[in-house]
Amino acid sequence: MTENRVIYQRGLPEQFKSSAIKLYDQAFGAKISVAVRADEKRLFLLNSCFMPEYGIFAIYDKKLVGIAGYHTPTGSLTGGITYGDLISQLGFIMGNWAALIFNLYERKPRAGELVMDGIVVHSDFRGKGIGSRLLEEIGKYAKENQFNRIRLDVIDINPKAKKLYERKGFKAVKSEQFPYLRWLLRFSGSTRMELSTKGNHYP
Numbered sequence: 001m002t003e004n005r006v007i008y009q010r011g012l013p014e015q016f017k018s019s020a021i022k023l024y025d026q027a028f029g030a031k032i033s034v035a036v037r038a039d040e041k042r043l044f045l046l047n048s049c050f051m052p053e054y055g056i057f058a059i060y061d062k063k064l065v066g067i068a069g070y071h072t073p074t075g076s077l078t079g080g081i082t083y084g085d086l087i088s089q090l091g092f093i094m095g096n097w098a099a100l101i102f103n104l105y106e107r108k109p110r111a112g113e114l115v116m117d118g119i120v121v122h123s124d125f126r127g128k129g130i131g132s133r134l135l136e137e138i139g140k141y142a143k144e145n146q147f148n149r150i151r152l153d154v155i156d157i158n159p160k161a162k163k164l165y166e167r168k169g170f171k172a173v174k175s176e177q178f179p180y181l182r183w184l185l186r187f188s189g190s191t192r193m194e195l196s197t198k199g200n201h202y203p
């Protein structure tokens, strides 16, 4: 792979949407499956809530190889769904269950803040700097759009991602432990990390 042939772009042409859904699901499907267990329903739901205008996408040789989603006060990469949609698509009981779990995961941006909504690089293309570049593109977007800070949460069973964030200048600001939820979520703690866009870290 020639790194300088990877294109980083905001938003995504329609032809890539289904590969974006699959890639996002490969990384976060296990987490989302707590809310929506059946693969088919989960993919259907992801497809209906996916808003590519809230993402940076890495494309190499006409193939989608990476996604970095974000959440702003106006919307988020996976935010295009309402409580009513969940009920109508999953039924009353499963829809309420899904809403409860999504509520648990919800990280609303505070004033001046951009919150990450997932970053994933295709498994064949990891360790080549694409994740780092996606974070830099998020940084540029945040700066250009007057966000003071980027915030994310990383779970305790993902040290690789945490290391990447630290390398890109994110600082841990808070750790939460919830061992009583491990049976449900499969992780029992997370760290909140932040990066100020006021520094010199990003061009």
Ligand SMILES: CC(C)(COP(=O)(O)OP(=O)(O)OC[C@H]1O[C@@H](n2cnc3c(N)ncnc32)[C@H](O)[C@@H]1OP(=O)(O)O)[C@@H](O)C(=O)NCCC(=O)NCCS
Residues within 6 Å of the ligand: 027, 118, 119, 120, 121, 122, 125, 126, 127, 128, 129, 130, 131, 132, 133, 153, 154, 155, 158, 160, 161, 163, 164, 167
């Ligand atoms: C986390 C993730 C997005 C990182 O993406 P990536 O493209 O592999 O990230 P990078 O290539 O920029 O960095 C990864 C490693 O490759 C190294 N690397 C970067 N550029 C490189 C290059 N040109 N040649 C060799 N190694 C390189 C980095 O130093 C880094 O090493 P480290 O892990 O020891 O710090 C990816 O592993 C992933 O998709 N994971 C699954 C989803 C996930 O966990 N998302 C995060 C949720 S919080």
